Amino acid sequence: MISSAPARAVRVLVGTLEELNARELTLVKLAPDAEGRPREAVVLRDEAGQWRCYRNLCRHLPVPLDGGSRRFLVAGELQCGTHGARYRRSDGVCVAGPCKGTLLIALALQQDGERLYLLDAGQ
Numbered sequence: 001m002i003s004s005a006p007a008r009a010v011r012v013l014v015g016t017l018e019e020l021n022a023r024e025l026t027l028v029k030l031a032p033d034a035e036g037r038p039r040e041a042v043v044l045r046d047e048a049g050q051w052r053c054y055r056n057l058c059r060h061l062p063v064p065l066d067g068g069s070r071r072f073l074v075a076g077e078l079q080c081g082t083h084g085a086r087y088r089r090s091d092g093v094c095v096a097g098p099c100k101g102t103l104l105i106a107l108a109l110q111q112d113g114e115r116l117y118l119l120d121a122g123q
């Protein structure tokens with residue numbers, strides 16, 4: 001999703017479009033949360049080719065979506081490495097698994113020329 005900046009969002013460079021197009025997905029380190037826990041975002045194209053960005057955070061339990069494996073995509077969907085929940089790339093909806101119907105935390109994206117930025121509002 002390409003959109004305007006949320007209030008108080010920090011703009012973080014994801015990469016150039018050339019770099020991003022050469023990869024299946026891109027991981028971006030974010031500032032730690034208020035308790036000092038690491039935060040990370042996943043940037044990838046959805047089924048229609050639109051850029052999407054989500055926190056690397058499952059909605060079943062507060063653990064990284066990839067469970068530390070660095071493997072995210074299974075059969076074209078984002079899959080939790082802990083219990084196997086599957087999330088649609090286009091909107092982050094969990095379509096299978098213990099948290100079915102929940103939503104990944106989406107971050108807005110902003111294209112500036114040949115560069116793509118995410119807008120981190122701290123969520």
Ligand code: FES
Nearest residue numbers: 058060080083085
């Ligand atoms: S922690 Fe992700 S499905 Fe359980």
